[in-house]
Structures are given as structure tokens and as C-alpha cells.
Amino acid sequence: MDPALLTILRCPGCKASGLSDLRAPHCPACGVTIGLSGGVLDVIQASAEPTASSAEQRLMQSQLVARLYDRTWRPAFVRLFAGKGASAELGGVGGEMFIHKHSLAIEEREGPWLDLSCGPGAFTRAIGAAAPGALVVGLDISHAMLEVAATRTRAYSNVALVRGDAHALPFVDGSIGGVNNAGALHVYDDPEQVFREIWRVLRPGGIYVGSTFAEAPSIVGKVVARAAGIRRFAPSELRSWLQRLGFADYEDLRVGGAIIFRARRP
Numbered sequence: 001m002d003p004a005l006l007t008i009l010r011c012p013g014c015k016a017s018g019l020s021d022l023r024a025p026h027c028p029a030c031g032v033t034i035g036l037s038g039g040v041l042d043v044i045q046a047s048a049e050p051t052a053s054s055a056e057q058r059l060m061q062s063q064l065v066a067r068l069y070d071r072t073w074r075p076a077f078v079r080l081f082a083g084k085g086a087s088a089e090l091g092g093v094g095g096e097m098f099i100h101k102h103s104l105a106i107e108e109r110e111g112p113w114l115d116l117s118c119g120p121g122a123f124t125r126a127i128g129a130a131a132p133g134a135l136v137v138g139l140d141i142s143h144a145m146l147e148v149a150a151t152r153t154r155a156y157s158n159v160a161l162v163r164g165d166a167h168a169l170p171f172v173d174g175s176i177g178g179v180n181n182a183g184a185l186h187v188y189d190d191p192e193q194v195f196r197e198i199w200r201v202l203r204p205g206g207i208y209v210g211s212t213f214a215e216a217p218s219i220v221g222k223v224v225a226r227a228a229g230i231r232r233f234a235p236s237e238l239r240s241w242l243q244r245l246g247f248a249d250y251e252d253l254r255v256g257g258a259i260i261f262r263a264r265r266p
């Protein structure tokens with residue numbers, strides 16, 4: 001794992017910066033130890049383990065869903081919530097990745113990069129390959145997703161994986177150059193808290209690129225979304241939310257029911 005990770009992590013207990021020793025990570029200030037298993041650093045303390053509050057969140061913990069995610073789950077989801085035409089127009093996950101990488105402007109910026117709610121790591125690996133000289137951190141709350149991501153990113157020495165909660169990011173203020181947040185806003189309990197955390201960890205000038213769903217175009221989509229606890233966003237809602245928190249230069253792209261947006265911390 002890239003040792004640069006230690007310089008941007010903060011203690012999940014006392015919030016002090018600078019954890020030490022990648023083989024047995026711990027906080028020198030308060031002594032909290034951090035789990036490390038299968039190449040994934042786990043900053044969620046046993047006493048603060050969050051419980052999944054929706055069906056969608058529970059499904060994301062399943063090993064079967066994690067394994068099938070890219071080939072089956074994700075395309076079906078995009079089709080259901082963004083519409084048949086949109087999934088073709090986006091060009092599958094490859095097309096989405098192209099849009100995200102272009103919006104992040106990886107070649108023009110410095111890392112470190114955070115792939116927030118990285119799932120099984122397809123975007124993490126793509127960012128890792130596009131920014132070979134920078135630290136790329138994939139963070140997710142699901143053990144199962146991170147297990148797949150670890151296999152997939154093994155060849156990239158600049159990629160590190162962390163198990164953590166998007167509502168309480170384990171990074172030092174202003175330590176991240178860009179945040180990629182594909183397809184996850186709609187599953188968070190409190191998206192505004194996640195936006196606040198993204199703002200806090202981005203350095204001034206840092207970029208935030210996310211994607212999510214607007215109101216589902218089909219009746220089936222609407223029913224499934226309600227049953228699974230999947231939230232949808234109006235683009236105007238995202239814009240005003242992010243602007244209120246201080247983000248600048250909000251732009252978005254609508255493809256059917258999918259929204260890909262970008263904003264910058266001034």
C-alpha cells in the first residue's frame with residue numbers, strides 16, 4: 001500500500017492527523033488501532049459500526065451482488081433508473097468512466113484522488129491507471145465490494161483501499177485534490193453531510209465529480225426506488241445544495257434519468 005496514505009489519514013477516534021506504521025496502523029496520539037485485512041484499511045471502529053438502513057444498502061454488503069455488480073447489477077440499475085436510451089447513450093460503464101475522467105481533468109490536476117463509494121473498484125482502477133504518479137484512494141463501506149476492488153486494483157501500487165463511511169471521511173482537512181463519487185449519492189442516509197465532508201477534505205481548487213439519478217422515468221423504476229430506499233435528485237436541488245455549501249462552477253450533464261455533475265471548492 002502506498003505510504004503516502006498515512007499522511008492524509010486522520011484518526012477516526014481523536015481526529016489527529018498522521019497515523020503511523022502501515023503494517024500495524026495506529027494513532028500515535030490516542031492509541032486507536034486501525035484494522036488491516038486483505039490490503040484494505042478499516043477505519044470503522046467496532047463500536048461505531050453503522051447499520052444499513054435501506055434494502056439497497058444491505059444488498060451492497062452481499063458478496064453475490066459485489067461479484068455480479070459490474071456485469072449485471074449496474075447495467076440493469078442504470079437501465080431501470082436512467083432509461084433504456086440513456087444506458088446506450090452513456091456507453092455503459094466505459095462511457096461513464098470517460099465522462100468522469102474528463103470531468104475530473106486528471107491530467108491537469110494533482111492528486112491525491114478519492115474514489116468515494118468505490119464499490120468493486122472499476123472507477124478506482126481507471127483513475128489509478130490515468131494518474132500513475134498520484135495516490136488514488138478507493139473508499140467504501142462494504143467489505144464485499146472492497147474485497148472485489150482489492151483483487152482488481154492489486155497491480156496498481158498507487159491505489160489504496162479504505163473501509164470507511166462517506167458521512168465521516170477519515171482524511172485530513174484539505175488533503176484531497178479531487179473526489180470521484182459515481183452512482184452513490186442516492187444510497188446515502190444524509191447526502192448533505194457527505195457534501196460537507198467532501199468540501200472539508202478537498203483542498204482549495206479541488207474538484208468534485210458525482211453522478212446519480214433524477215426522478216425515475218418509468219413506473220417500475222419509481223416503485224422499485226421507493227421499495228429499495230433509493231433517493232432521486234432534481235438537478236436544481238443538487239446545484240443549490242452545493243452552492244449553499246460554498247462549491248463553485250456547478251455544471252451538470254443529463255442523460256435520460258442520469259445526472260453527472262461537477263463542482264469546485266474555490
Ligand SMILES: C[S@@+](CC[C@H](N)C(=O)[O-])C[C@H]1O[C@@H](n2cnc3c(N)ncnc32)[C@H](O)[C@@H]1O
Pocket residue numbers: 057060061074116117118119120122123139140141142145164165166167181182183184187188189
Ligand atoms: C451503487 S454502488 C456504486 C459503486 C461505484 N461507485 C460505481 O459507480 O460502480 C454504491 C456504493 O456506495 C457504497 N456506500 C453506501 N453507503 C455508504 C457510506 N455510508 N459510505 C461509503 N460508501 C457507501 C455501497 O457499499 C456501494 O458500493
